[in-house]
Amino acid sequence: MEIQRALADDAGEILTLQRAAYVAEAQLYGDPFIPPLVESVQQVRKAIETGVTLKAVEDGRIVGSVRGTLSGATCLVGRLVVAPDRQGRGVGTALLTALHEQVPEAAAFDLSTGHLSEGNLRLCRRLGYRETRRERMDDHLTLVHLRR
Template sequence: MIVRAVARDAGQILTVQRAAYVTEAQLYGDPFIPPLVESVEQVRAAIESAVVLKATDGERIVGAVRGRLAGTACRVGRLMVAPDAQGRGVGTALLEALHEAVPEAAAFDLFTGHLSEGNLRLYRRLGYRETHRERMDDHLTLVHMRRD
């Protein structure tokens, strides 16, 4: 089930976030990527100021995604799925639910790392197209994508 997150979900979402982003940190050799150093207060603030959707399996949160309208585009961030729930369509369902939850958006923008092949495949399958790349340092280039 996918519904809007509330402030009291912040701790559980942060737990899923940290579990989900460990593989990204390992892939890029950086244990200090933003999703891993974000605080529960920052997650709570995001829930209160943006569209944050959560996917649940019973009482357990197994995934989440954030969206924030900026002009006519929705900036998508922190798409996450608990490692033991990956590969079951949760990420796809979360993104599709976000697209429906922000109908006023003319486009959806997101980014991921250039080595994150699974993420890139998912985004392309859902209609996202690469707009540009941004080199952050020797080991990371961000791939920016948009769905109109």
């Protein structure tokens, strides 16, 4: 597996991967309209062009991706996705570690995930992220905000 900067031409494949990865989250929270599932290819392309988007490539296939956007001295981490058939094999760890290395000017890294997303929470805690607060979004979702 190789971690590389994503290119604008990768937007369609990353969006397809993102949708595949977030279906389980949508089912977990009973909400088929979570933002990663309704994002457009144009929005993904813009994110690639304006921030740091990394992709994990294995045998010519994108199997994971993560985004980082610098806001002051903080890198806002978003859309960490791993292909369903590659989850639990270190792809997410490799992507977050590479993002930390790609944005050395960041004094902190912030991300959020749903309160029921135990795998995401375990990964983040293992990489040094600590919970900073919880934000109730509605009856079925509380966002857990974490910082490293």
